[in-house]
Amino acid sequence: MIVNELTSSVKGFIKSFGLPRVIIGLFLLLLFVTAPFVGVNVGTSLSDTLNRFGMNAVMVLAMVPMIHSGCGLNFGLPLGIIAGLLGATISLQVNIPGPMSFVLAILFATPFAVVLGWGYGQLLNRVKGGEMMIATYVGFSSVAFMCIMWLLLPFSNPTMVWGYSGRGLRTTISTEGYYLHVLNDFLSIRLTSHLVIPTGMILFFAVLAFIIWAFLHTKTGTAMTAVGSNPVFARASGINVDRVRTLSVIMSTWLGAMGILVYQQSFGFIQLYMGPFYMALPAVSAILIGGASVNKASILNVIVGTFLFQGIVTMTPSVMNSMIHTDMSEVIRIVVSNGMILYALTRKTEAVR
Amino acid sequence: MKLIVNKRFWVRSAAIIVILAFSVFLFFIGRQHTILVDNKSITINETEFQPLQLVEVQINKQPPLELAARDRDKYEATGQKHTVTIMYTDKTWEEHVIVRTFKVPLMQDMLIISIPALVGNPDSEQSVWLENYELPTYAMTAQPAEEHVVTDDFAGLI
C-alpha cells in the first residue's frame, strides 16, 4: 500500500516536472556526490558553479518577458547582447577606468537596447506565429552585420584596436583596469580557502529578478501575461496587444544587454565578432531545464535552470576528466542543452496559434 | 510492426540481398592496395638473391618505374588481381621480360614484391616473392598533436 502510494506520487512528480529535468537533476547530484571520491574539490566546484550561475543568470532572466507575452523563446538574444557590447565598447572608448566604467557601460547600452528592442518588437508583431525561427535569424544577421561594423567604427582606444593598423576592434578585449570583477569582488564572502561566493554579482541578479517579478505583478505585467496566455481575450479586454509585446521585447533586449555586461565583468573579456553568435542557445536551454515551457516561465525557473545547467557545464569536465581521463564535456553540453530545447518544443502547449 | 510474409516482403528482401551482394562486389573491385617493389638483396631458404643493377618494373598498365640496386618504389593498385612486368638486361646483355599475375589478399593494405626473388625464380608461386607488409609503428608517431575546433562555424567557408 505504502509502496503503491510512493510510486504513484513519484510518478506524479516526474510527470509534472518532466522526465528529462529529473534525469538532469539526478545527474548533477551524482556528479557532486562522486566529486570528492575522484579528487575534485567540492568547495572549488561549488564556487565555480556559483560564479557561472551569476555570469549567466541575467541572460536567462531575459527570456522571461518574451515567454510571458507569447513571443516564444528569445532566440534573438544576440541582439540584446550586441546592445550590451556597444555599451561596453563605447564606455571603454570614453576611457574612465574603474567601477565607473561599468555604470557607464550600462548607461550607454540602454538606449541601444531600447532602440534595437523596439525595432525587433515591431518585426515580431508582424510575424506572429513564426517568431522563433525569425528571431534566430535576426540574431544571426545582426551578429554578422556587427562584424562589419566592428571593423569600420572609429574606435581609437589602444587597448581595443588592432596594433598594426590602429583601425578596427580586436576580437577579444580585456576588461582589466576597467570593470573586471567589479561585481564579483563587491562584498564577496570567502567561506574557505576554496569556496568564494561572488555576492555582488548575485545581488545584481537578485535586484533585476526582483524588478521583473514586481513588474509582472503590476497592471502592465499582468496585461503581458494575459497577452501571452490568451491574446484574443486580452484584445477584447482592451489591451493593446502589439504595444505590450513590443514592451516585452524591449525588456528582454535590455536584460540581454545587462546580462552580457555581467558576464564580461566576471569572464574578463569582451568578445566581439562571432562571439555572441551562439549565446542564445545556452540561455534558452537553461530556462527550459528550470521548468519553463514555450509560453510559461517564472523567476524560479530561471534560478533552478541556470543552476542546473551551469552545474553540469562546470562539473562534467572536472569529474569526468578525473574519472575516465577523457574530456567529453563539450559533447555532453551540446547533447544536454539541445536535447532540452527539443523536449520543450515537442510538448503540446495550451496556446497553439 | 508485425512481420507479414507476403509477396511484398519477399521482393523487398530480395532487393536488400541484391544490394548487399552488390556492396560486397564493390568492396572487391574498389579495394586499393599499396604495392612496394623492392630491389634489395633478399635471403630465402638460405639462398641469397642479389639485387639487379637496373630494372624496369610495371604494374598493370601504369607507367613503368626504374629501380637501381637497393631501390624501393611504390604503386597504388585497385582490385585483387594484378600483373607485374619486369624488364631487365643481364650480364650477357640480353633483355629479359618476365610477366607474372598475382592475387592480393582482400584485407591487406600493403604488400611488397621482391624483384631479385622473382627474377631468380621466375616460375615459382607468388608466395616466394610477394609478402604482406606492415607499416612500422614509428612512422605513425610523426603526426602532430592537434586540437579539434568544435563549434567554429566559419572555419572553412566554401
Add this chain to the structure above:
Amino acid sequence: MTLQMTKTQKLLRFLANNTVPILFLIICAFGIPLSGYSANYLVSEILVRIVRNSFLIISLLIPILAGMGLNFGMTLGAMAGQIGLIFITDWGIVGIPGMLLAMIISTPISILLGWWCGKILNMARGREMVTSYIIGFFMNGIYQLIVLYGMGVVIPVRSNSLLLPRGYGIRNTVNLIGIRKSLDNLLTIRVFGISIPLVSFLVIAMLCLFILWFKKTKLGQDMRSVGQDMEVARAAGIRVEHTRIISIIISTVFAGYGMILYLQNIGTLNTYNSHMQIGMFSVAALLVGGATVAKANIRNVFLGVILFHLMFIVSPMAGKNLIGQAQLGEYFRVFVSYGVITISLVLYEVRKKRDQAQVGLALASEQEAGA
C-alpha cells in the same frame, strides 16, 4: 468579380513576389565589376559550384512540398554521408566503387535518422523549422559522440592515419584522395577552356527528372495535399503523419548522397564542421532562388545556386577593392547569407497573414452580398 490588375500593379506584384532574387541580382551586378574577376573564371567557378551543391539543395524540395518548411535537418543526412565516407576511407576503397559504397552505407543511417527526425517534427506541429534546426544541433552532439569518442574504441577503425594521436576519434580532416573527383573526371569535355564534368551533370539531371516524376506519383500528390491542408488530407484518407515522415526520410537520404557528391568534388572531409555549414548554405541558396517556405521548384534551385555562389565568390575581392579589407567582404557575405534567410522568412509570414486577411475579407464581402 475578378480584379483586373494594371501593368504597373502586375509589375509591382512581380517585384514583391521575387524580392530576394532581384535583391541578389543587384548585389551581384555591383559586386562582379568591383571584384575584377574575369568572366571565364566566374563561369568555371559557378559550374563547379553547381555540380557540387545542386544535389543537396534539390533534397530540400520534398519537405517543402509536404508542408514541413525548410528542412534544416538535412544536416542529419550529411552526417550519414560523412560516416559512410569515413568507413570507405578506412577500408581503402577508391574511385566510383568507393563512392557508391559510401552511398550504400549512408542509406540505412539516413533512413533511421530521417525517420526519427520526422517523428519528432510530427510532435512539434506548427514549429517544424525551429525544431529541425535544433535537431541538427542535437544530432551534431551525437555525431561527435560517435566519431570523436566511439570510433577506434567501440567501432573498429583499421587505419591509424585516420585516428587522432591519442588513439581514438577521427582526425579533423580526412583526405579523400581516393575518391577525389572520381565522378567528375569520368567524362569531361572542354568548352572555351572550361572543363565540364558530364557525368555529374547527368546525375543531377536524373535527380531533377526523378523529382518531376515523383510529384506526379500518388505519394507525391499525397504530400502536396498534406502540405496544403492537413485536415483536408486526413479527411481524404491520407495517412498524414506517415506521409510527413516519408518526406523527411527521402530528403535525408538525398542529403546524404548530395553530401558525398559534394565531398568527392572537394576532396577533403572536414570531419566536424562540413555538415553544419552545409545546411545553412543550401537553405540560403534555395531562398535566393525565389523559393519560399511553402513553395519551391527546380528553377529556384539552379537560379539560387548561381546567384548565391556568385555573391559568395565576388564578395571578398569586392570588399578588398572597395574598402581595402578582404575580411570585410567575407563578413559581408556571411551577413547577406543570413540576411536573405531572415528576409525570406519574414516575407513569407507577412504574405501568409496578408493572404489570410484577404480570404477573410473576401468571405465577409460574400456574406454581405448574400445578406
